[in-house]
Amino acid sequence: MLKSLLAAALLMLGGHACAASTDVAPLSVTLHGQHFSVELATNEAAREHGLMMRTSLAADHGMLFVFPDTAPRGFWMKNTLIPLDILYFDAERKLVSTQLDVPPCKADPCPVYPSAGPARYVLELSAGTATRIGVRDGDTLAIDGRLGTVD
Structure with missing residues (x-):
């Protein structure tokens, strides 16, 4: 029960890795x-749908x-069909954490x-x-373009 509550709390704090809805035109980022x-994905609906x-x-x-805020985040792979690297950045866009080679979810409930x-x-x-590009904690994410409204 406690594990389920923790997973639900993390999801509410963070969103989850899932797919194809965005609310602003694509842009580019530079990392390493x-x-x-x-x-x-800058609004709740887009963050919930993810990939x-x-x-x-x-x-x-x-x-x-x-x-819109800086907080602990938790992502999951529900209905995500491809493995992903999930990289977490702080408000200064410094890499603070990674989850690498995260597999698609085949269990219920999906791990966070x-x-x-x-x-x-x-x-x-x-x-x-x-891993291929050599990302390390502390790397800075440069965002090229406008983020638009975040909510």
Whole structure:
């Protein structure tokens, strides 16, 4: 019971990794010298849908979740069909935590993948990308473009 309550609380605090709804036009980010085209998830509905039901994600694409506050985040992979790297960034866009090679969820309930510290931005990339480009804690995420309204 306690485990279920903790999972629910983390999801309410953070959102979850799921799919294809965004509320602002795509833009790009740069991390560890690599550029990625990203879709934005800046409202509750877009953050809840995330990358759900996608069957592929190009190596140079991802999704950037933007929250109105900095807090511990917890993502899950319900209805997400592709493995992902989940990278958590603080308000200064410094990498504070990673969950690498997170598999699609085949259990019920799906496990929650929490941040190790408070985060405001979460970047989802294809599994293996963070390792391939050599991402390290403290790396800065540069956002190229307008984030629009965050709620």
